[in-house]
Amino acid sequence: MAYYLGIDVGSVSTNLVIIDEEGNVEEAIYIRTQGQPIKAVQEGMKMLSFRNRKKWDIKAAGTTGSGRQLAAVIVGADVVKNEITAHAVAAQKEVPDVQTVLEIGGQDSKIIILRDGVVTDFAMNTVCAAGTGSFLDQQANRLGIPIEEFGDRALKSRNPVRIAGRCAVFAESDMIHKQQLGYKTEDIIRGLCQALVRNYLNNVGKGKEIRPKVVFQGGVAANSGMKAAFEEALGMPVYVPRYHNVMGAIGAALLAREAQVENTAFKGFGVSDMDFSADSFECHGCPNRCEVVNIKMEGKVIARWGDRCNRWKTVEGTGAA
Amino acid sequence: MRKVSFPYMGTSYIPIKRLLTALGNEVILPPKPNTETITLGCKFAPEFACYPFKIVLGTYVQVLEAGADTLVSTGGVGPCRAGLYTTLQEKILKSLGYKFEMITLEPPGRHFADLMCSIKKLINTRLSFRDYINIGRFVWKELTLLDKAERLSHKIRPLEAKKGETTEVYRKCVAMVAKAESYKELAEIEREMERLYDSIEKKDFDPVKIGIVGEIYVLMEPSANMEIEETLGNLGVYVERSMFLSGYTVSNAVMDLFHIAGERDIKKLAYPYFKEMCGGHGRESVGNAVHFARRGFDGLIQLSPFTCIPEIVAKSILPKVCEERGMAFLSLTLDEQTGREGVRTRLEAFVDMLFAKRKKMRLSSTKSNFVKEMS
Incomplete structure (x- = not known):
């Protein structure tokens, strides 16, 4: 087979x-x-x-x-x-009639719009990583909640607190201030989930027509609090595939x-x-000063990149580009 | 003798150097923006200034260190901050202790006397009327040849059979133009250029077409946009930029002198969406988008420096313009990041999408033909 x-x-x-x-x-x-x-x-x-x-x-x-x-x-x-x-390919395999893919990973988040099985539009966060997995990880850590329980804790909240969502720095300071006033942890984290979803829809999802079925994937899709916040904000069911964290x-x-x-x-x-290693050097061949990376296998260079002029592309012995 | 330098932008340094030298100045050639330029620029610029400001400021520090005593740049009018940037840069550099004269070339239509005064400072040799004509003719030819070399490279790169050949030819052409000494030589170079591009082995292939609009500096200087045109060309895309040096010079210097708004047609195209000027090239970005769509382009990419107001305004209008005209849209925000993977990922995905759309369109059109034939 x-x-x-x-x-x-x-x-x-x-x-x-x-x-x-x-x-x-x-x-x-x-x-x-x-x-x-x-x-x-x-x-x-x-x-x-x-x-x-x-x-x-x-x-x-x-x-x-x-x-x-x-x-x-x-x-x-x-x-x-x-x-x-x-x-997009993986989401279509899981849910053939998917029209919207929400994906939130460690450092980036994206939205993919599909119509009749073809990607017609997409967007990816450009300058800000607020609301991605690393930020959630960091906040869970700060509150002493294992990330696996983060979502379920959020679902227990009945009175979510409003948290600023547009920037990770604003969100964190807002969270700390509310926590110091005595709000319950679950209310704060549910508020955080809502803020991140708001930020995602306003930033990455800006101007995109979100139609069902919606598939939510990426590491953050494991977070039931985030899934619930998306469903609440979009007013439609959000489907999390079984292998959501390995869809890529x-x-x-x-x-x-x-x-x-x-x-x-x-x-x-x-x-x-095998023994793989990487090192880099700054090329002084021209004013570009590219940072060229050598990838070595068993001490022998097998690939190089980082140069803009292709001067270092050819690797001895293999002749491969 | 004055030691003059200026900001680096694309291949413009070649004609500018020629012009300043002919007028009797010593030219300190600015380096192509590199990591050191960006580090210096970010160190001395206000944190929220845009990326072009930082690159230009970094370049100034580098050329002043190399001995320049005069800096030349263009000014501007309207609400884009860039019009005030030379003044701010002068203040920053003087507070750092550099001694130099800043010469700002303002648009001729509005500040004619001021411009003449500035130009006079840069003429440091006796020239006859005939000399001026010759210099002008030569520099203009150089400018148009450089633009032509670039346009041809955009056209041929997606078709090349051997990767990298077009880029090599393009570099060769630029080097030839930079070395030319007489007008006659330039005419020969033009023919040689066509021959070189012609001799590149080409595939029979229909590339997708992408138009690029945005802020002038990140549009024209490849090191500020991670060589987007080359990257797209290698992905099999025909790229066209909305702005070239020669066109820019005509619309902003020559036309302005006669009080004719430059790029009138483009502004007219933008009018249904954009009635007021917002500075920079915001309105032109929208107008050019319409222009690209009319010519059947598959996609549009907008390049804007982080915090650039005119492009932020355009960015809120462009998705609608593109949607109405069935053109895909991608906006890229550029700043001091040098990691290319992010931009590459987005470009690759964008190009994948355009090819998939086209394939689908072809399939559906054959299907409808089929249905027509059957009925």
Whole structure:
């Protein structure tokens, strides 16, 4: 049987999935990137090979997320796609008649509008990361609530407190002031969820026509408080898919499947035991002063990027660009 | 001899250097904006100033350190802060202890005497009337050739069979123009340029078309917009920018002299949406969007520096303009970030979307043809 690997390297989490020919998820792994994308990918690959009950015969591999280039050279990917396309593909697989995808990840949030199965519009937060997973994480931490319980605590509230939503700094100081006045924690966090949803709809969702069915995915979709706040604000049901936190990876795997690759570039699960490292230098060839990154496997440079003039693109030995 | 320098924007440094040298000045060439420029600019500029302000201020510090004693820049009128920026930059730099003269070239129609006074300061050699004609002719030819080289690169890049070839040819063309000494040579370069672009091996492929509008500096200076045109070209997109140097010079200097509003047609196109000027190029952005849509472009990208008021105004109007005319819209806000992944992700997704839309349109049109044939 043929299987396809999808990897999504995001700012906060690195996800790996294996799907079969029909697109069913066989394995899904969610780990924290912790600022070390190479290590995270290797760890994920190791976990997959440990769970290798069926001897995965990988026909093609795809990567996505902000670390997609890096992941692609490490595992040898056939398809490297941006996360907006990947998320849209995965949402359509889960809910074929989806018209709106809300996605909130660690550092970014996006909205994707689909009509008749084609992406017609999208937006992504540009300058502000308020309301994304990292901010929620940080606030849960500050209040001493495990992030997994954050949403359920919010649902217990009957009297949400109004929190300023447009900026993480304003939101945090508002939360602290209200907390010092003695408001209940659940009222504050429900208020926070509402504020973040308000901010999302006003900022990322500005001017977009949100039609059902609405799919909510990304790490933050696990937060039932956020889901409830979206349903309340939109006045329509919001569907959270089962694999909501690895949808990007599912999309990458589906795209790899669609690419119909003859000979995959996939290097095998052995890459988890190889030594990968990265270093960088500032090129003084011209006034651009590009910061060029070397990606090394077993001490040998296998890829380089960061230069604007392609001077460093060619890597010795491989001749590959 | 005056040691003159000026802000760096695209390839404009080539004709500007030529002009200032011919008028008898020593030119200190500004460096292409790099990380050091941005660091200096951010250090000395007010925190909420826009990105172009910071880049230009950083450039000034670099050229003053390199020995410049005169800075030349254009001024402006209207509510965009950029019109006042030279004054503010002068104050900041003088408070840092630099000694120099700031020469601001105001639009001729409104401040003619002031402009003449400024220009006089920059003429430091005796020239005959004939010399002026020759200098003018040469510099204008240089300007138009540089624009032509760039336009051709936008046209050919999405079609190239070997990645990077167009960019290489473009760089070669710019270098040739920069080296030219006589008008005759420029005419030869024009032919050579066409030959070079012609010799690039091209694929038979119909690229999607994207128009780019926005604030002039981030539009014209590739290092300020992460080389958006090159990135899009490599993704198989024909890109067209709403503004080029030669056009800008005509509408803002020549036409202004005769009190004719520049880019009148574009402003007329913007009129149903945008009746008042809001400074900067806000109204032009909207007008050009309409223009691109009429010409059948698939998508529109707006580039604006963070906190740029004219572009914020345009940004609230553009989605409607684009929706009414079936053109996709993407707005990018630029600031001092140098990580390219974010912009790349958005551009890739935007281009994916345009190709998918087109594919669907084709499918549905064949379907309707089919239905027609059957009935």
